[in-house]
Amino acid sequence: MAMRTLVPFDATDPKTRLSPLFSPDERRELAAVMLGDVLDAVRAAGGDPLVVATDDVACDAPVVVDERALSDAVNARLEPKTAVVMADLALSTPRVLDAFFAASGDVVLAPGLGGGTNALVVRDDGFAVDYHGASYRDHLRNAAAAGCSVREFDATRLALDVDERTDLADVLLRAEGETPGWLRDAGVGLATDGGRTNVARKR
Ligand SMILES: Nc1nc2c(ncn2[C@@H]2O[C@H](COP(=O)(O)OP(=O)(O)OP(=O)(O)O)[C@@H](O)[C@H]2O)c(=O)[nH]1
Numbered sequence: 084m085a086m087r088t089l090v091p092f093d094a095t096d097p098k099t100r101l102s103p104l105f106s107p108d109e110r111r112e113l114a115a116v117m118l119g120d121v122l123d124a125v126r127a128a129g130g131d132p133l134v135v136a137t138d139d140v141a142c143d144a145p146v147v148v149d150e151r152a153l154s155d156a157v158n159a160r161l162e163p164k165t166a167v168v169m170a171d172l173a174l175s176t177p178r179v180l181d182a183f184f185a186a187s188g189d190v191v192l193a194p195g196l197g198g199g200t201n202a203l204v205v206r207d208d209g210f211a212v213d214y215h216g217a218s219y220r221d222h223l224r225n226a227a228a229a230g231c232s233v234r235e236f237d238a239t240r241l242a243l244d245v246d247e248r249t250d251l252a253d254v255l256l257r258a259e260g261e262t263p264g265w266l267r268d269a270g271v272g273l274a275t276d277g278g279r280t281n282v283a284r285k286r
């Protein structure tokens with residue numbers, strides 16, 4: 084049985100935290116390339132993706148445009164059993180998503196490194212999402228309040244979402260030596276600034 088999977092996508096002005104590195108058009112292109120990779124991984128893991136986007140986007144999956152805020156757009160479609168996988172999980176693989184979809188629990192939560200909720204599975208109609216801020220903590224609270232059993236699914240390959248410049252360094256460091264094409268083409272490479280591994284862009 085395929086796992087119905089919502090993939091929220093900001094097609095309008097995505098990845099604003101990467102503005103120091105990329106122009107608005109480049110951020111849209113970067114977001115779209117990562118979306119494509121996530122959709123491939125979701126399908127290979129047995130997911131049936133539906134992109135829930137702020138505006139039309141060309142991608143290899145059905146798209147529904149919903150201009151509401153993220154949480155409202157997701158809650159409007161969260162009937163059990165449904166997964167939600169964010170479009171910027173650049174390290175996600177079919178293997179980790181297969182294990183994630185198979186994890187049991189009324190609510191399965193994959194934490195993001197910065198306190199967000201990078202992916203979830205809902206099997207109980209009493210649960211609602213509440214994204215942004217420290218949403219992972221909010222989702223644990225929402226699940227408890229709804230009397231849902233919770234499985235915390237902590238996996239590096241789901242915990243990294245590309246928000247900040249340093250997240251790109253983590254992608255490069257874990258890309259098994261092969262720089263992802265979208266980063267190579269943009270001239271982005273590893274750099275060290277004061278001991279913290281970061282990225283720089285060869286203009
Ligand atoms: N449908 C929809 N998706 C959204 C919205 N805001 C963010 N997303 C998506 O939800 C996921 C996580 O959001 P963020 O990490 O905040 O992504 P972002 O908005 O592109 O990044 P920033 O502009 O840096 O906050 C990403 O895949 C976004 O594309 C929204 O308002 N509506």
Ligand SMILES: C[C@H](OP(=O)(O)O)C(=O)O
Binds near residue numbers: 201217219246
């Ligand atoms: C959508 C949001 O993503 P973040 O802004 O934390 O990357 C969240 O996970 O609650």
